[in-house]
Amino acid sequence: MTQMTVNDAISAALAEEMRRDPSVLIFGEGVATKRRDLLGEFGPARVRNTPLAEGIIAGTATGAAATGLRPVIDLLFAPFLCYAMDEIVNSAGKLRYVSGGQFEFPMVVLAMTGAGWGVGAQHNHNIESWFVHSPGLKVVMPSTPADFKGLLKAAIRDDNPVLVFADIALGYSAGEVPEDIDAIPLGQAALRREGDDVTLVSYAKTVGTCLAAADRLAEAGISADVLDLRSLKPLDEGAILRSVAKTGRLVVVHEASRLCGVGAEVAALVAEKAFASLRAPVLRLTGPDAPAPASFPLEQAFVPQADAVVAAVQSLVHGALAA
Amino acid sequence: MTALPPVEALESMMLERMMLIRAYEETLVDLHGRGRAAGTCTAIGQEASAVGVVAALTPDDLILTNHRSAGHLLARGADPGRMLAEVQGKSGGYCGGKSGSLHISAKELGVVLTSTIVGGELALATGVGLSRSMQGGPGIVVCFFGDGAACEGRFHESLNLAAVWSLPILYVCENNQWQAFVHRKETMTADGVAGHAAAYGIDSAVVDGNDPLAVFEAATAAVAAIRRTGKPFLLEAMTYRLRGHFEPDDQSYVDPGELARWRERDPVVLLRRRLERDGLLDASAAARMEESVRARMEAAAAFAEASPYPAPEELTRDVYA
Numbered sequence A: 001m002t003q004m005t006v007n008d009a010i011s012a013a014l015a016e017e018m019r020r021d022p023s024v025l026i027f028g029e030g031v032a033t034k035r036r037d038l039l040g041e042f043g044p045a046r047v048r049n050t051p052l053a054e055g056i057i058a059g060t061a062t063g064a065a066a067t068g069l070r071p072v073i074d075l076l077f078a079p080f081l082c083y084a085m086d087e088i089v090n091s092a093g094k095l096r097y098v099s100g101g102q103f104e105f106p107m108v109v110l111a112m113t114g115a116g117w118g119v120g121a122q123h124n125h126n127i128e129s130w131f132v133h134s135p136g137l138k139v140v141m142p143s144t145p146a147d148f149k150g151l152l153k154a155a156i157r158d159d160n161p162v163l164v165f166a167d168i169a170l171g172y173s174a175g176e177v178p179e180d181i182d183a184i185p186l187g188q189a190a191l192r193r194e195g196d197d198v199t200l201v202s203y204a205k206t207v208g209t210c211l212a213a214a215d216r217l218a219e220a221g222i223s224a225d226v227l228d229l230r231s232l233k234p235l236d237e238g239a240i241l242r243s244v245a246k247t248g249r250l251v252v253v254h255e256a257s258r259l260c261g262v263g264a265e266v267a268a269l270v271a272e273k274a275f276a277s278l279r280a281p282v283l284r285l286t287g288p289d290a291p292a293p294a295s296f297p298l299e300q301a302f303v304p305q306a307d308a309v310v311a312a313v314q315s316l317v318h319g320a321l322a323a
Numbered sequence B: 001m002t003a004l005p006p007v008e009a010l011e012s013m014m015l016e017r018m019m020l021i022r023a024y025e026e027t028l029v030d031l032h033g034r035g036r037a038a039g040t041c042t043a044i045g046q047e048a049s050a051v052g053v054v055a056a057l058t059p060d061d062l063i064l065t066n067h068r069s070a071g072h073l074l075a076r077g078a079d080p081g082r083m084l085a086e087v088q089g090k091s092g093g094y095c096g097g098k099s100g101s102l103h104i105s106a107k108e109l110g111v112v113l114t115s116t117i118v119g120g121e122l123a124l125a126t127g128v129g130l131s132r133s134m135q136g137g138p139g140i141v142v143c144f145f146g147d148g149a150a151c152e153g154r155f156h157e158s159l160n161l162a163a164v165w166s167l168p169i170l171y172v173c174e175n176n177q178w179q180a181f182v183h184r185k186e187t188m189t190a191d192g193v194a195g196h197a198a199a200y201g202i203d204s205a206v207v208d209g210n211d212p213l214a215v216f217e218a219a220t221a222a223v224a225a226i227r228r229t230g231k232p233f234l235l236e237a238m239t240y241r242l243r244g245h246f247e248p249d250d251q252s253y254v255d256p257g258e259l260a261r262w263r264e265r266d267p268v269v270l271l272r273r274r275l276e277r278d279g280l281l282d283a284s285a286a287a288r289m290e291e292s293v294r295a296r297m298e299a300a301a302a303f304a305e306a307s308p309y310p311a312p313e314e315l316t317r318d319v320y321a
């Protein structure tokens, strides 16, 4: 085991995959400037700076992926993906199907998002569910350094376009990463803590929020399953349903806004397939339908906090919503 | 015909291809009129540009095209039966019926990543060019786009990146004067788009898009320059969309004088007339050519008609690799 930050884990995954497979390359605005270690090892053909033009960066990755390369592109902040939506959604996501399976698009789109840096709404917008809603794409949003490393490696090896969102607040957080960690298959949730009374489903930084809440709930005699989705598409439906079958209560927690968010999908899944297990209504704790503010207290208020998770669970177990 | 010297043989070949493209698109119009095919874009009047450019390529070269792709595909040797089947949503089509007419790719012919998002092909071409240049293969990339696509930001992003990264791409603008229902004159101050190339340090040429030999020669020179330098080149073919944007379209918005002037320059008629006048094609050879094209189209229509619709399980197949 080594201690590693999320940023280091991302760098390590990129270096290892580029070493393993000569068709992997990375480009984006400032990529060659910031990733000097990769540039030094793999050279300027495989580590490239680009013009400031997210659309053509994503289009170039898409065209390259269909013709034999495995590009990773760094689009910096998630809101900038709006300039690249057409290439990601209409081309990378659809041209395999539209062409009757003639092409594959093994490519990875990296972007940062989330509260914690005070950069405001045009740098912080959790838009992951947009891509979950788009066919042909996979979406990953890890919470630990080990997962960043293993899931990014799997994303690079996947023959589909994979969006990997990095929660800004997690960048410098450190954790144990096994020396020999390999690719972690996409589509497998991780049970971070086991309990019997409630299932807390989350991903990215709010997994930590749920774990903190679970500690406090334990003191009050309530034990929680904390399920880290890790991959939003494919979604590990089995893990969600198994947990809810055991606990009978579900709270979904994420920073992205509520309407048509991942929480809505998880809640609907449970309503459709585990209705009989439910002992209480499903709750969602999410960001509001508002742009992310820059002001620190407002930014923190945007994100569900452990207090709110504890209160929500209390209301399901003992309070107004208890069966 | 085998005894003909090379240029004449080439011209006869080009005439036959142009006749095939014309017959194919007229078949589409007919099928649409009889409710046997969904609406579709034709490029009637633009055959010379497609045939002239594609004749300048080798099998290693890759082509990206757009919603008006029939000419490019047929010039490259596509089977009109599989194309018609595709347009009719049949399983025998190049894309199993999932594309329809608007984004037919045929990887086996090197026609890749056809996009009907106007400008989409320009965004993808740089990636295909990057693969080509990094893999060190012999082929170049040809990207067909319209004058309307040149109004998209992606046109400029694509040219800039291709120039900065030195990508082997032949950009072919088929300036057919129309951008759906808007005349090109309403959307740009210049008469064409080739002028933009210089700003990116890219060489360009403008050619009469209704003269297949002129297009072939210009494309041959451009392709040679790209193979020699590895750098992009922009070729603009001036032509005209003789039918509407999309079937059906009554063209009531088209200036009749302009349309009549371009009808006089119908590239299929012009080439045939010139070959006959110069004694390079006698009337009976031309008639045989016409007959063989008609027979091919009849067989193509029969193939498409007989091809079954896709099985229900195709609905969700090939979404993911």
Ligand SMILES: Cc1ncc(C[n+]2csc(CCOP(=O)(O)OP(=O)(O)O)c2C)c(N)n1
Binding pocket: B067, B068, B116, B117, B118, B119, B145, B146, B147, B148, B149, B150, B176, B178, B179, B180, B241
């Ligand atoms: C992004 C986008 N905007 C609009 C359209 C609708 N549309 C399809 S073809 C077309 C005209 C394109 O003009 P041009 O690029 O000159 O090509 P042409 O049709 O003349 O061959 C338009 C507006 C589209 N398919 N994609």
Ligand SMILES: [Mg+2]
Binding pocket: B146, B147, B148, B174, B175, B176, B177, B178, B179, B180
């Ligand atoms: Mg046009």
